[in-house]
Amino acid sequence: MTKNVPAHWKKIRSEAGPDFVIMKARHDYLEHPRSHQVMKRVVFESTDWVNVVALTEDEQLVLVRQFRFGVEKVTLEVPGGMVDPGEDHFEAARRELLEETGFASEDWHYLGYVEPNPAILDNHCHTWLARKAFRQQEPNPEAGEDITVEVLGKDAVKQAYRDGAFRHSLAVIAVLHVLELW
Amino acid sequence: MTKNVPAHWKKIRSEAGPDFVIMKARHDYLEHPRSHQVMKRVVFESTDWVNVVALTEDEQLVLVRQFRFGVEKVTLEVPGGMVDPGEDHFEAARRELLEETGFASEDWHYLGYVEPNPAILDNHCHTWLARKAFRQQEPNPEAGEDITVEVLGKDAVKQAYRDGAFRHSLAVIAVLHVLELW
Numbered sequence: 001m002t003k004n005v006p007a008h009w010k011k012i013r014s015e016a017g018p019d020f021v022i023m024k025a026r027h028d029y030l031e032h033p034r035s036h037q038v039m040k041r042v043v044f045e046s047t048d049w050v051n052v053v054a055l056t057e058d059e060q061l062v063l064v065r066q067f068r069f070g071v072e073k074v075t076l077e078v079p080g081g082m083v084d085p086g087e088d089h090f091e092a093a094r095r096e097l098l099e100e101t102g103f104a105s106e107d108w109h110y111l112g113y114v115e116p117n118p119a120i121l122d123n124h125c126h127t128w129l130a131r132k133a134f135r136q137q138e139p140n141p142e143a144g145e146d147i148t149v150e151v152l153g154k155d156a157v158k159q160a161y162r163d164g165a166f167r168h169s170l171a172v173i174a175v176l177h178v179l180e181l182w
Numbered sequence: 183m184t185k186n187v188p189a190h191w192k193k194i195r196s197e198a199g200p201d202f203v204i205m206k207a208r209h210d211y212l213e214h215p216r217s218h219q220v221m222k223r224v225v226f227e228s229t230d231w232v233n234v235v236a237l238t239e240d241e242q243l244v245l246v247r248q249f250r251f252g253v254e255k256v257t258l259e260v261p262g263g264m265v266d267p268g269e270d271h272f273e274a275a276r277r278e279l280l281e282e283t284g285f286a287s288e289d290w291h292y293l294g295y296v297e298p299n300p301a302i303l304d305n306h307c308h309t310w311l312a313r314k315a316f317r318q319q320e321p322n323p324e325a326g327e328d329i330t331v332e333v334l335g336k337d338a339v340k341q342a343y344r345d346g347a348f349r350h351s352l353a354v355i356a357v358l359h360v361l362e363l364w
Contacts, residue, residue, distance in 0.1 A: 005247055005256055006247055006248055006256055006330045007328065008249055009249050009251070009328075011254075018199070018200050018207070020207065021224075032326070032328060034328060037325070039326050042204065067188055069212065070225050070226070070302045071303075071304055072193075072304075074187055074188055074190065075297075113349075114354055115253055116298075116299065117298065117350070118250035118253040118257050120204070120251070121252045121253075122254075144214070146188045146191075146215050148187060167295075168296070168297055168299070168300050168301075169355060170351055172296055173351060173354055173355065176358055
């Protein structure tokens with residue numbers, strides 16, 4: 001087992017790149033720790049994201065289907081989204097669950113975070129567990145969203161997972177949290 | 183359980199955005215299926231990625247530490263990278279394992295794929311399992327990489343996972359495959 005840790009790269013300078021609204025490109029010039037060559041790398045600055053594992057009183061999981069523009073397909077995922085400016089990620093989790101599914105909860109637990117892609121993104125994705133989730137209102141998605149809510153029991157979630165119905169890497173991590181809870 | 187599936191959005195037109203070498207931005211104009219409003223969305227066109235779960239004969243996991251430019255920290259991950267043009271993802275898995283760690287294997291198994299981010303990326307990340315991995319040569323990372331190899335046994339991997347040492351979402355998925363195998 002090798003224990004030596006690679007050196008940090010030294011950032012020489014940064015310049016702003018194009019702003020894509022959901023994220024903003026930045027070009028960093030960094031010095032390789034061994035060759036000392038300066039290399040240009042792109043980083044996409046992004047707000048944090050949240051995912052919500054919402055389980056009803058009878059242990060059903062609240063899921064969403066929506067058309068995703070990257071893969072140009074309808075996907076099955078957990079509710080979630082971007083943390084708004086000035087919002088903390090717990091508030092964002094409550095808001096996204098309510099907006100996308102109409103569900104609310106008074107029993108929240110933090111399950112941890114991952115880095116969606118530490119190579120090119122600077123943000124975290126937080127996963128929140130909402131227990132005893134209940135339908136509070138009609139879903140109220142944003143103007144740019146079109147979402148269908150699906151509530152699945154334990155066996156159906158396990159089957160969907162085995163069938164490869166979950167493909168979004170961050171949704172897979174959220175669903176694995178549920179399977180672990182079960 | 184609601185079974186209706188949301189409609190696909192109709193793509194009106196696309197225009198090329200900036201080319202970031204590792205990915206290329208594209209702006210799509212799509213019609214919302216209900217409001218019929220046309221909205222602009224960014225998609226980052228990217229080659230597929232691969233991750234390798236490499237286990238030695240005595241069930242040790244081959245890992246890499248490297249400085250990641252997005253989070254500006256050294257991360258612990260499984261070896262992996264981008265599929266090169268003209269390469270298939272199995273070849274890419276063998277190449278990345280050898281380049282980044284110096285390890286090779288003659289016992290490969292496909293573990294499936296995820297979509298790293300179907301909202302903004304059009305690519306897949308494939309996970310390959312290499313059993314009976316052995317050190318074939320010195321690592322030979324690309325000019326823009328500086329990587330340290332770490333080989334950890336079962337208990338150390340479990341402890342590292344519990345300690346939150348793995349943060350890259352795609353590496354977490356790869357490590358969860360290993361924990362499932364164990």
